[in-house]
Amino acid sequence: MFMPRVNLERRAAWYKDGEPDAMSPVDAQNSYLRGLTPQEFYFHAMGGREGLIDTAVKTASTGYIQRRLVKAMEDLMVRYDGTVRNAMGEVMQFLYGEDGMEGTAIEGQRMEFLRYNRRRFRDAYRLDLDSLRLGPRLAGPRGARRAAQRRRGAGAAGGGAA
Numbered sequence: 001m002f003m004p005r006v007n008l009e010r011r012a013a014w015y016k017d018g019e020p021d022a023m024s025p026v027d028a029q030n031s032y033l034r035g036l037t038p039q040e041f042y043f044h045a046m047g048g049r050e051g052l053i054d055t056a057v058k059t060a061s062t063g064y065i066q067r068r069l070v071k072a073m074e075d076l077m078v079r080y081d082g083t084v085r086n087a088m089g090e091v092m093q094f095l096y097g098e099d100g101m102e103g104t105a106i107e108g109q110r111m112e113f114l115r116y117n118r119r120r121f122r123d124a125y126r127l128d129l130d131s132l133r134l135g136p137r138l139a140g141p142r143g144a145r146r147a148a149q150r151r152r153g154a155g156a157a158g159g160g161a162a
Contacts, residue, residue: 075087076092
């Protein structure tokens with residue numbers, strides 16, 4: 001059952017009417033990599049639930065269309081001469097897919113990473129947040145502190161070497 005919003009000014013039940021925080025837009029100030037605040041997590045979950053409901057509703061209609069298509073084409077088969085025929089032998093297509101090409105063999109892909117062991121895979125694809133050069137706005141407060149510590153450490157090391 002859908003419940004309409006009674007008060008469009010409040011973002012959530014725990015905010016009072018007219019509270020300044022409730023009036024401001026709920027934008028995520030933190031990245032997913034650094035972590036969300038409880039409020040950001042809550043509103044992200046709300047959006048996720050809305051998306052899930054939309055997906056479920058749309059899946060019902062597209063699922064029904066797919067079921068009808070599968071039912072309509074269940075007696076079609078590709079014969080050795082390359083034609084597509086129904087159960088009575090009537091030709092539906094003179095050439096499979098209208099180009100005669102096998103859909104699974106059109107383009108090959110090399111996936112070298114399937115041969116990697118865990119360490120090589122981690123070294124090649126792991127995202128190291130501490131080594132990223134994010135600005136303080138994107139890195140969040142912890143990232144800004146880490147960047148400052150790195151700069152101080154590099155300055156001290158550089159000063160001793162000179």
